[in-house]
Amino acid sequence: MSVKSIMCCCGSGLGSSLLVRMNVEKAVKELGFSGIDVQHSSLSSAVNGAADLFVIGKDLEASAGELENKIILDNILDMEELKAKLQTKLL
């Protein structure tokens, strides 16, 4: 399944998810993909179907068990980790 939309999530969907969104947008561009819609939101909005792929921090892993296609970031600020994990999901 090709990924057309990505949702980055955190507790209230205001601060850190927005940071991750900016990183994801940058990473998607640098990896040479286009036409992918990147959003950020709260955990409450993160349900299967809301996006093709979810990106969340490791501290929220326990709250995101039901999400099917997701990337768990050990360090939400690490560009290299994000790029490597995005690469495998987007190909």
Next chain:
Amino acid sequence: MEILDIILNILSTPAILVGLVALIGLILQKKPIEEIVKGTVKTIVGFLVLTAGASFLQTGSLNDFGTLFNYAFGVQGVVPNNEAIVSLGLEKFAVETALIMCVGMIANIIIARFSRLNYIFLSGHVTLYMACMLAVLLNVGGLTGISLIIAGGLLLGLIMVLSPAICMPTMKKVMKTDTIALGHFGGVGYWFAGQIGRLVKGKKEQIKSTEDIKFPQRISFLRDTTVAIGLTMVIFFLIVTAVAMAKGGMNDATIAAMFTSGDTKTHWIVGALIRGLNFAGGVFIILSGVRLIIGEVVPAFKGIAEKLVPNAKPALDCPIIFPSAPNAVLIGFLVSFLGGIIGLFLLGVMNGIGISIVLILPGVIPHFFCGATAGVFANAEGGLKGCVIGSFLHGLLITFLPAICMPVMGSLNFANSTFSDADFSVAGILLGNLAQFVQGNILLIIAIVLFLIPIIYHYIAPKKQKS
């Protein structure tokens, strides 16, 4: 003349004016036209959603909570929740808040560029909340229009660098790097918890960290704000309604009306349940609105700041430190919350012996986000023991500070909600009391002087030699 009417109308319609600010910002960044349209529309819609959430929250459950609490306990009960109180403040000060936020971000860049406090504060949502609080407080001090916006903006810019700065020493230990700062307006509370941690550690070389023990992670489902607010508000409503009912609340016309619509009566348990969840719904709507507004502002601010102050440290939202110590996050939350409950009892006792003070309820969101951050800070300085003691005292701190701050909150001091995080209370207490004595232009001059201090200091005081 019709055109003039339209212009005046635009300038007095907050949603459109806020959109206009976004529009100018996007044009200045030379964004493509479709991005400009998208960003402007989203900002306006975000503002309207926020306003809708505000009225939903107030008519839905915030007012009812206040009425029930007052009937049950005879004092004002306050739920600390930034979203709720900001939505109230924005009703009157929307335009001022938006412009203070703009000036504040510019002021932040200026201080970061020309002083040693080189932090760029990237948590847009709390910046918006702080801008709103400054607008309310400075208005109490007699400032309006342009002077309100300049004074508020300069003070906001100053707070945006001071808060990361006081957290930096401990932040280095948490993140093991000095390139990232903490940008969340609980700064005073985190600093405080860190200092307690240091005291607890004393001269010991080795300490046991929270991460050396096993701690159940299941409670982390409360990280979902909707769940957390819903659950706690249901509990609060059940308790408050039960007491009100036991005191014969149904004889009170206002309260009776809450549980009847036409001929149908709602059982008070059901009514309390729905009102609690309604509160979570209101906050959910407000958060969606804030997300739409901030989603456009922060990337723009980050882009501009990176160009103008390339060496600045980004100050980021508090969850960035959570992965570094997951146990400290949960211990910090639980113990801070416990501190909040005990703080509430202490406030109740104070009322009992005749000291008139509002009751601050333990809001689960401040205790989770601020408590968890305080826990991580206290752990980094003082290990497990430091974490427990530091978070507990932090819980007391963020209960008492808002209670002390309430009387000076101007038009918001009778609200049933207030700002929750420590920096809001500290800034509120200092500025609110100042505004009682100093009015108008003198207040503006004080704001300008405070803003200039770090910059002048940078050029006068000798730089520390790096060893």
